[in-house]
Amino acid sequence: MQHSTPIVPVILSGGSGTRLWPLSTPAMPKQMLALTAQETMLQLTAQRARGDGFAAPIVVANAQHADLVEAQLVAVDAAAQALILEPVGRNTAPAIALAAIAAGGGAAPLLVMPSDHVIADVAAFHAAVDAALPLVVDGWLVTFGIDPHAPETGYGWIKVGDEISGGVHRVASFVEKPPRDAAEAMLAAGDHAWNGGIFLFRADAYLSALAIHDPAMLAACRHAMDAARHEGARIYPDADAFAAAPSDSIDYAVMEKADRVAVVPVSMGWSDLGSWDALHEISDLDKDGNAHATGEGGEVIAIDTANCLVRSDGLRIAMVGVEDLIVVASGTDVLILPRGRSQEVKALIKKMKASAPKI
Incomplete structure (x- = not known):
């Protein structure tokens, strides 16, 4: 060009x-x-x-x-x-x-x-x-x-x-x-x-x-x-x-x-990667439709689990018999919600700020 x-x-x-x-x-x-x-x-x-x-x-x-x-x-x-x-x-x-x-x-x-x-x-x-x-x-x-x-x-x-x-x-x-x-x-x-x-x-x-x-x-x-x-x-x-x-x-x-x-x-x-659902949509998926990613110290173990997005940068996350979930762990915070509802994270943060303004 x-x-x-x-x-x-x-x-x-x-x-x-x-x-x-x-x-x-x-x-x-x-x-x-x-x-x-x-x-x-x-x-x-x-x-x-x-x-x-x-x-x-x-x-x-x-x-x-x-x-x-x-x-x-x-x-x-x-x-x-x-x-x-x-x-x-x-x-x-x-x-x-x-x-x-x-x-x-x-x-x-x-x-x-x-x-x-x-x-x-x-x-x-x-x-x-x-x-x-x-x-x-x-x-x-x-x-x-x-x-x-x-x-x-x-x-x-x-x-x-x-x-x-x-x-x-x-x-x-x-x-x-x-x-x-x-x-x-x-x-x-x-x-x-x-x-x-x-x-x-x-x-x-x-x-x-x-x-x-x-x-x-x-x-x-x-x-x-x-x-x-x-x-x-x-x-x-x-x-x-x-x-x-x-x-x-x-x-x-x-x-x-x-x-x-x-x-x-x-x-x-x-x-625009505007939600966890959007990230799942563009991620490389395993044979069960899961997207896994870990940072330093993170670990994901999944059995009989399908169509989930799971990320951890420090905790071990173990999942059995679940599907269509978003699970994200970072530091001492863990987010869990059904796929399709990740736009509601903003409302969640608003509620957390109201109760303990450290977000």
Whole structure:
């Protein structure tokens, strides 16, 4: 993949990944964990946008994770050109604005990627990026629509409009997370894609769109970067200025309002790994449908057990005669729930925080 102007990967690493508790915690969120390979999710994200045609990444992260992020990227030879450390989380639109400013605010194409997604077919991903690039150079804002295989109610959807050029379409509309019947209808119609939260656009095109649709956000981000503290590659935006930025997603702040917005539908083995059920779905399974994984000191013993996900990083877990369970042990915490209900982990954490705020 070679481009006249190198693409700047922008990796968003500010999330806490609470839905994968107890492995994922605020101190060690899921993007810092090795969940699907030897490498961590952050490392895999950096590796899929490295080499010919790509510049060194710009990473936007929680200041608490600065050392972790740097160490993990250096370990896979993907050191960041800039590590922007947010003093407070303000959602994706301001985070991307900080990155666009750090990239110089000019014609550089920015490939914006969450740090905790799975893309199994990297070649298909690169082909989609190549297809989008001519429009991006011309000032379009492009998103990548994930080929849907289920009537998901937990994702936003994109209605795919008329084709502009090879494989690139206008966005007809963005659809909020739909009720089940609407998701089934969109899946059956075949003209919708999941909104995977991956974007490609010029830095100046994004900042110009933000100037039109949320000038207060842009002003706060510019002020925060003008007054930022620099330590090597680390950038610490001014805390007071950044806190004044409205908290909003790129979808709401820009993509749903801008004029020239396109989508590249792509099938690339994508998962947002947003739950333990999602991890089971993409894991290598044994003959009984089980996914086992252990960290240092962990052990799993299973007899007459089927269709379970079991992970331990220190305890021995023994299971007999059960099926369709998720069992995860980390430190002194153990999570047990039926498969299909892992989205309820967030409610569980809320209850635990209310009774003993140490989560």
